[in-house]
Every structure is written in C-alpha cells, then in structure tokens.
Amino acid sequence: MKRQDLRLLALFASLLGFCGTASAACTATIGGVMSLTGSLGVLGQQIAKGAQLAVADLDSAGGVNHCTAKLSLLDDQTSASVGVDAAKKLVDVEHVPAIIGALSSGVSAAILTSVATPSKVVLISPASTSPTFTDLAKAGKTAGYWFRTAPSDALQGVAMAKVALDAGLSKVAILYLNNAYGQGLSAEFANAFTKLGGTVTQNVVYNPSQPSYRSEVNKAMKPKADALFLIGYPGDGTTIAREWISAGGTRAFLLPDGLESQDFVNDVGSQYMKDVHGTAPGSVTTPSLETFKREYRQKFGELPTQAYIPNAYDGTVLIGLAMDYAGSADGTAIRDSLRKVTDPHGEKIYAGAAELKKAVSLIAQKKPIQYIGASGPLQFDKYGDIDAPMVVWSVDAMGKVKHTGMVTVEDIAKLRARLMH
Structure with missing residues (x-):
C-alpha cells in the first residue's frame, strides 16, 4: 500500500473515531417547566425530583435515541407569564420537542395555548387537574399535544363530595383560588355535593398574592358551615386558613391536592388541623410504585406525603420512551408514539432502569409496549386524560400528613353515573 493511501486510511479512521465520539456525546433534552418558587414552590421542588429520577433511569437504560438524556428544568414561579417565557426559551432556544409540566393549571393552560400547540410540542403535566383541558381538547384546540398523568378535577370534585358526606358534613363553605384549578374544582365539587344531598353555604373566589383575605373570609363564614373547603396552594392558603x-x-x-403539604400544616399550626379531610390523586398499586419508592429513597431520602411526584416520574419516562419510539426529536412523532408506548396490547414495562432497558430493546424492534407507571396504568383517552383513584388524607395526632384511605376509580364512576340522572 502506498504511503499516500496509508495517510488517507489513517485520516478516514480518525474521522470515523470523531463521528463515533460525537454520536456518543449527543444529548436528548426533555424540557421541564415547574413551580420551584411561588405559591406552589414548596410542592414543586419535590415534584421536580420525580422528573429528575426518571431522567436518571432513562440514562441508565441507555439514554434516549442513543444519546444522553437531559432534563432542562426551568422555574415558572407559579406565574403564567413566567411559565410562557420559560416554555418559549425551551422551544425556541433549546429546541425541545416535549415538556414535562407545568403544575398549576393556569400556567399549563397558558403554555399549551401560547407555546406548545402552536409549536407542535408535546406538553405532559403531572399535576394540572382543571377540567378546562378536557374542554380544550374536545374543542380541537390542543391538536392532541396535551396529556396529563394526573386525573381531572371532574373526578376529584366527586371524590371530595363523597368524603365530606361520609364524614357527616352536610353544609360546606367554599373559598377557591381565582384560576383554572380553583374554578374547575369548586364547580365540580359544588355540583356533586348538592346533587348528593349536601348544601354549599357560600362559594367565594379569592385572588392570589393579597396581603389579607379578611373580606373573603367574612363572606364565607355566613351562614355558618360545618366545614370549609379551601382550594388553593400553600402561601395564600396559609394566610386564609390563619385568618379563618x-x-x-x-x-x-x-383540603384538596394543592394543600396536601406538611409545610402548609406546620405553617398554619397542626394544633388547628385536627379535623382535616383531604383528597389528592392516588396511585394504583403496581410493581412500578414499589420500584419508584425504593429508587426515590436511595436518591433523595424519605418520600414526602404529597401528590404528583410519581406522576412527574411517569410523564418524563413516557416522553423518553416516546422519543425512542419516534426515533426523532419531532413533537408530532412523539405525540403519536405516546399511544405506542402505552398500548394495552403491548408487552408490559414497569419503572426502573432495568425495565426501561428492556423497553428500549423492544422499541428498537418497533414492538408496542405498555408502560405501567408508578402512578398507575396510564391509559390516555382521546383527550389526553386518564382515570385514577383518589387518596384520602388527614393530619394525625402528631400533626403529620397521613394517607387514610382511597376512593377507587369504580367508586367515582358509580357516583358520576348517579349524578347524570
């Protein structure tokens, strides 16, 4: 072989080596927009850990599309305008094809309509529960780019009505936050509670970030109620509870999911929280749930008693698996692939790096899989919604938030059927 040929061969080999290194060093970025500060910050900082654990598992399973999995997580400060700016940065600058988030329904709605749908980017929320999203999907305004791994408040409202009546509370005053979450949950609860025989004595709206809520509290107190249904987030919720x-x-x-927080109970004063009846989206017991709990404890320590941490894990895993199935970072292909990785006829895949590695192998063969998450089976309907049970929670004698029961999917379905007649 001539010396010139040898030099060309060496150059070719070095180029191959360079290309291989570049491929190994590529990054598949999943966007994240969550409330790390603001009124939902105390919950959001924990929920974000679910997404971080999911990315770690995806990476341990071989990455996404043979690239290192990365979560680019931005803080929306529990503000719709800040959330939209964060989502625009993720889409326009980092070119993410999918976003896990947001948490607040108001923030998610703004991102969905202003950024995700127009940009053909998938948005999967682990915590936005407003029925508004179902209405948007039915009206064709989400173009199928919207999914959530938490159930709609159309379910939580019914579950809370049952919990209240089972506790012997027949007259309830409502104070609700003036956003999509508060509006939706208050309406669903009031409808279910009254149709099932209860009385809503007052239904009072409040705006966030007020120095005092004395006027709203005074209005809600008359006539006297058996209980207060306070719909909101820690922060404003703490101020209202204290003034009440x-x-x-x-x-x-x-108290709903937005106030299932040990910090909230501590800030109000656990001595005043001895008669609490709470609801929050629960998890169907699956092998994934136990794996998730074990991995969470190993990485972050004790798992807090609050909603949506498993839901964030599942939503992030689903984005990664759908990106693998699509074989690209294209939002529309990822949207369509989400049905392939949650196919009830596919091979069952559970949480954890070992199971996700198995999923990657099946996906490479273009075989359908059914990811069964830490929060449940995750069967999306055509509007991106799921069914899930509602956990019942309270505050024990030691002032700790504890789960005390469950309102099953079947229980909620039966009650909703009754309400239709």
Whole structure:
C-alpha cells in the first residue's frame, strides 16, 4: 500500500473515531417547566425530583435515541407569564420537542395555548387537574399535544363530595383560588355535593398574592358551615386558613391536592388541623410504585406525603420512551408514539432502569409496549386524560400528613353515573 493511501486510511479512521465520539456525546433534552418558587414552590421542588429520577433511569437504560438524556428544568414561579417565557426559551432556544409540566393549571393552560400547540410540542403535566383541558381538547384546540398523568378535577370534585358526606358534613363553605384549578374544582365539587344531598353555604373566589383575605373570609363564614373547603396552594392558603381560624370559623377543613403539604400544616399550626379531610390523586398499586419508592429513597431520602411526584416520574419516562419510539426529536412523532408506548396490547414495562432497558430493546424492534407507571396504568383517552383513584388524607395526632384511605376509580364512576340522572 502506498504511503499516500496509508495517510488517507489513517485520516478516514480518525474521522470515523470523531463521528463515533460525537454520536456518543449527543444529548436528548426533555424540557421541564415547574413551580420551584411561588405559591406552589414548596410542592414543586419535590415534584421536580420525580422528573429528575426518571431522567436518571432513562440514562441508565441507555439514554434516549442513543444519546444522553437531559432534563432542562426551568422555574415558572407559579406565574403564567413566567411559565410562557420559560416554555418559549425551551422551544425556541433549546429546541425541545416535549415538556414535562407545568403544575398549576393556569400556567399549563397558558403554555399549551401560547407555546406548545402552536409549536407542535408535546406538553405532559403531572399535576394540572382543571377540567378546562378536557374542554380544550374536545374543542380541537390542543391538536392532541396535551396529556396529563394526573386525573381531572371532574373526578376529584366527586371524590371530595363523597368524603365530606361520609364524614357527616352536610353544609360546606367554599373559598377557591381565582384560576383554572380553583374554578374547575369548586364547580365540580359544588355540583356533586348538592346533587348528593349536601348544601354549599357560600362559594367565594379569592385572588392570589393579597396581603389579607379578611373580606373573603367574612363572606364565607355566613351562614355558618360545618366545614370549609379551601382550594388553593400553600402561601395564600396559609394566610386564609390563619385568618379563618382567628375569625372563629369552624376548624373542620376539606383540603384538596394543592394543600396536601406538611409545610402548609406546620405553617398554619397542626394544633388547628385536627379535623382535616383531604383528597389528592392516588396511585394504583403496581410493581412500578414499589420500584419508584425504593429508587426515590436511595436518591433523595424519605418520600414526602404529597401528590404528583410519581406522576412527574411517569410523564418524563413516557416522553423518553416516546422519543425512542419516534426515533426523532419531532413533537408530532412523539405525540403519536405516546399511544405506542402505552398500548394495552403491548408487552408490559414497569419503572426502573432495568425495565426501561428492556423497553428500549423492544422499541428498537418497533414492538408496542405498555408502560405501567408508578402512578398507575396510564391509559390516555382521546383527550389526553386518564382515570385514577383518589387518596384520602388527614393530619394525625402528631400533626403529620397521613394517607387514610382511597376512593377507587369504580367508586367515582358509580357516583358520576348517579349524578347524570
């Protein structure tokens, strides 16, 4: 072989080596927009850990499309305008094809309509529960780019009505946050509660970030109710609960997922939280749930008693698997592939790096799989919604938030059927 040929061969080999290194060093970025500060920050910082654990598992399973999996997580400060700016940065600058988030329904709605749908980017929320999203999907305004791994408040409202009546609370005052979450949950609860025989004594809206809520509290207190259903987030919720208690309101509380927080209970004062009846999206017991709990403890320590951490894990895993199935970073292909990785006829795949590695192998053969998540089976309907049970929670004698029961999917379905007649 001539010396010139040898030099060309060496150059060719070095180029091959360079290309191989570049391929190994590529990055598949999943966007994230969550409330790390603001009124949902105390919950969001924990929920984000679910997404971080999912990316670690995807990476251990071989990455996404043979590239290193990365989560680019931005803080929306529980603000719709900040959330939209964060999503625009992820889409326009980092070119992400899918986003896990947001948490607040108001923030998710703004991102969905202003950024995700127009840009053909998938948005999977682990915590936005407003029925508004179902209505948007039915009206064709999401173009199928919307999914959520948490159930709609159309389910939570019914579950809370059952919990209240089972506790002997027949007269309930409602104070709700003036956003998509508060509006949707208050309406669903009021409808279910009254149709099942209860009375809503007042239904009072409040705006976020007020220095005082004395006027709203005074209005909600008359006539006297058996309990207060307070719909909101830690922060404003703490201020309202304190003012309600100081004004002499009943100390029986109905509290939703947004206030399932040990910090909230501590800030209000656990001595005032001895008669709490709470609901939050629960998890169907699956092998994935136990794996998730074990991995979470190994990486972050004790798993807090609050909703949506498993849901964030599942949503992020689904994005990674769908990107693998699509074989590209194209939002539309990922949207369509989400049905392939949650196919009830596919081979069952559970949480954890070992199972996800198995999934990657099946996906390479273009075989359908059914990812069964830490939060449940995750069967999306045509509007991107799922069914899930509702966990019942309370505050124990030691002032700790504890799960005390479950309202099953079947229970909720039966009650909803009753409400239709």
